[in-house]
Amino acid sequence: MSATPTFAPADASATAPAGAIGTVPTTVAQALILSRYQFRDFLRSRRFILMMGIVLAAGAILTTVVAYFRPAGLIDNADDLYGGLWAGGAGVVIVFAGIIFGGDAIAGEFQNKTGYFLMGLPIKRTTVYAGKYLATLAASIVSLIVYLIIVTGNAVYYLGAGAFSVPIPLIESFAITLLYLLALLGFVFLFSSLFKTSAYAVLVVAILFLFGFSIIQEVIVSLAHTEPWFLLSYVNSINAYPLTGVPGHIVTTRSPFGRATVTTYNPTYFEGLVVMAGYWLLTTIGGLLFFEREEFT
Amino acid sequence: MTPSIEAVGLTKRFGSFTALDHLNLKVDGSKCVGFLGPNGAGKTTTLKMFTDLIFPSEGEAFINGVSVQKDRKRALSVCGDLIESPEIYPSLTPREAFQMSGALRGMRPEEVASRTTTVLEEVKMMEWADQKFGSFSKGMKQRVNIAAALLSDPEVVILDEPSTGLDPRGMAEVRSIVRGLKKGHRLIFMSSHILSEVVDVCDEVALLDRGKLLFADRLANVTQRLGGGVRAVEAEFASPLDETVLASQIGALPEVGGWSRTDANRITLQVKGGPVEQAHLLEKIASLQLGLVSFRESRSALEEVYLREISVGDA
Ligand SMILES: Nc1ncnc2c1ncn2[C@@H]1O[C@H](COP(=O)(O)OP(=O)(O)OP(=O)(O)O)[C@@H](O)[C@H]1O
Numbered sequence A: 001m002s003a004t005p006t007f008a009p010a011d012a013s014a015t016a017p018a019g020a021i022g023t024v025p026t027t028v029a030q031a032l033i034l035s036r037y038q039f040r041d042f043l044r045s046r047r048f049i050l051m052m053g054i055v056l057a058a059g060a061i062l063t064t065v066v067a068y069f070r071p072a073g074l075i076d077n078a079d080d081l082y083g084g085l086w087a088g089g090a091g092v093v094i095v096f097a098g099i100i101f102g103g104d105a106i107a108g109e110f111q112n113k114t115g116y117f118l119m120g121l122p123i124k125r126t127t128v129y130a131g132k133y134l135a136t137l138a139a140s141i142v143s144l145i146v147y148l149i150i151v152t153g154n155a156v157y158y159l160g161a162g163a164f165s166v167p168i169p170l171i172e173s174f175a176i177t178l179l180y181l182l183a184l185l186g187f188v189f190l191f192s193s194l195f196k197t198s199a200y201a202v203l204v205v206a207i208l209f210l211f212g213f214s215i216i217q218e219v220i221v222s223l224a225h226t227e228p229w230f231l232l233s234y235v236n237s238i239n240a241y242p243l244t245g246v247p248g249h250i251v252t253t254r255s256p257f258g259r260a261t262v263t264t265y266n267p268t269y270f271e272g273l274v275v276m277a278g279y280w281l282l283t284t285i286g287g288l289l290f291f292e293r294e295e296f297t
Numbered sequence B: 001m002t003p004s005i006e007a008v009g010l011t012k013r014f015g016s017f018t019a020l021d022h023l024n025l026k027v028d029g030s031k032c033v034g035f036l037g038p039n040g041a042g043k044t045t046t047l048k049m050f051t052d053l054i055f056p057s058e059g060e061a062f063i064n065g066v067s068v069q070k071d072r073k074r075a076l077s078v079c080g081d082l083i084e085s086p087e088i089y090p091s092l093t094p095r096e097a098f099q100m101s102g103a104l105r106g107m108r109p110e111e112v113a114s115r116t117t118t119v120l121e122e123v124k125m126m127e128w129a130d131q132k133f134g135s136f137s138k139g140m141k142q143r144v145n146i147a148a149a150l151l152s153d154p155e156v157v158i159l160d161e162p163s164t165g166l167d168p169r170g171m172a173e174v175r176s177i178v179r180g181l182k183k184g185h186r187l188i189f190m191s192s193h194i195l196s197e198v199v200d201v202c203d204e205v206a207l208l209d210r211g212k213l214l215f216a217d218r219l220a221n222v223t224q225r226l227g228g229g230v231r232a233v234e235a236e237f238a239s240p241l242d243e244t245v246l247a248s249q250i251g252a253l254p255e256v257g258g259w260s261r262t263d264a265n266r267i268t269l270q271v272k273g274g275p276v277e278q279a280h281l282l283e284k285i286a287s288l289q290l291g292l293v294s295f296r297e298s299r300s301a302l303e304e305v306y307l308r309e310i311s312v313g314d315a
């Protein structure tokens, strides 16, 4: 049928599109544009309110418990206070942020058919993945900052101006926490690309990070007597080190009863940084490979 | 550049089932091409490969000569599409969704704003521009989706059953939108089940059945495909006609190949010959003064060809 093209009417030039309006932006620019809109969508969504509710509830519980017990080792100095309250709690905030913001990031595009709208645009799949990842990252960082503000509030209450005495270690701790966030979101996005149903993606991630990995870690340590260096949930504890100092790598304590010894493992900086960066890299590559091959059937 | 889309050996298998079997089709120039076929023929499958939503098992799809599979970003940059019924993020309003897709397409904010008004007015959804998409009815969503496909004033428009879910007025509006689109230098490729819509707005048709292309031709040539085929005409009368009157007066006319009663007031006639004979027949029946109310082809030529070609496939 190409042999007999019919031609546009004479006035065509007046309305003729030159392909289409606009010159498609670069991949990086598109990722940023997409992430901006997605982030705005997060801010207005119920899930953001849910996340803030979780962070505020966690902050309230923590504040109450500390106020009630006033553990001396914790509220005497800024190092220990941030090392205990911030570094530990941030890991939990990140897991919730990952589940709430990231769990359905990719799966939802398939399930809710919003992907048909997005993928009909001149945009690479990688760009969509990156844009959504960036938006989730930004929303998670906002949650982390809110949590840090709550902890700082406590610090100011107990230490006054002393609350601001450890800026550098705190920044270092925040940076390590961000690396953990990057890795965890990589993981969440990988699972989100593996499933086309949001609920499965959310459920698997929640189970793994809320219980799964801690159980695996217990099993490895107590039964296999091996350091679980390869578990993300194990190495993330290095985010406390800038504040509390680096504990012994392998600590063996003799049980007060009998001859049994108890071994506890603590990740080294090197292990922690390499494993988290490794998770980030591998899960991102894996997730992208899946998403690139996934069909909107 | 002449807008074009081309499928080269385009094939899609789902497991052992072949949904599309080596489709070779090139359409170019500014025109509207109707993509027809029964349910499950493979129309949506084809259009999804043209928009890179699914991947071919074999072959390649090109838009304006650019391979969709090799460079989706460049290929789709000239294309506006509507495949199945997409959902816009429910918390966004049409205006916001268009801001996002416009920005991703590289349109300037003021272009997006003016085009948003234009396309939403075209689909009669302007007063809903600032309401959340999630609250819209099916037909309202479809209207916004059509507008979304046209936002960038694209040179190639791919539509999968654009009238789905629309009320009669909506369907008429789709026709007038497509007719309006044809005024530009533009290629429209749309699947449809509504043959009258296709006859109304399309210049060419491609007919698909069970993953195979049966024919692709200009609509004007479709009538000729009927060849020695017989036209069926339906005549309606003001009051029930007597069987003997029918047989002696109408059935005996030389242009009538056969007749049957549809109901008390209506009969279906097979017309011998072409349009000239059909005209004679109408004049003769009218002059019999039997109370003729209407006289029309019971099926369009396209419908005739469609049904014949599909049933050949069944045999
Ligand atoms: N994901 C899938 N898995 C298996 N089979 C599929 C899948 N998607 C489509 N098919 C099959 O491919 C065939 C073509 O489907 P397609 O949706 O392209 O038809 P269609 O021509 O658009 O039909 P309709 O007019 O009903 O929209 C059908 O038989 C369908 O069952």
Ligand SMILES: [Mg+2]
Residues within 6 Å of the ligand: B043, B044, B045, B160
């Ligand atoms: Mg279809």
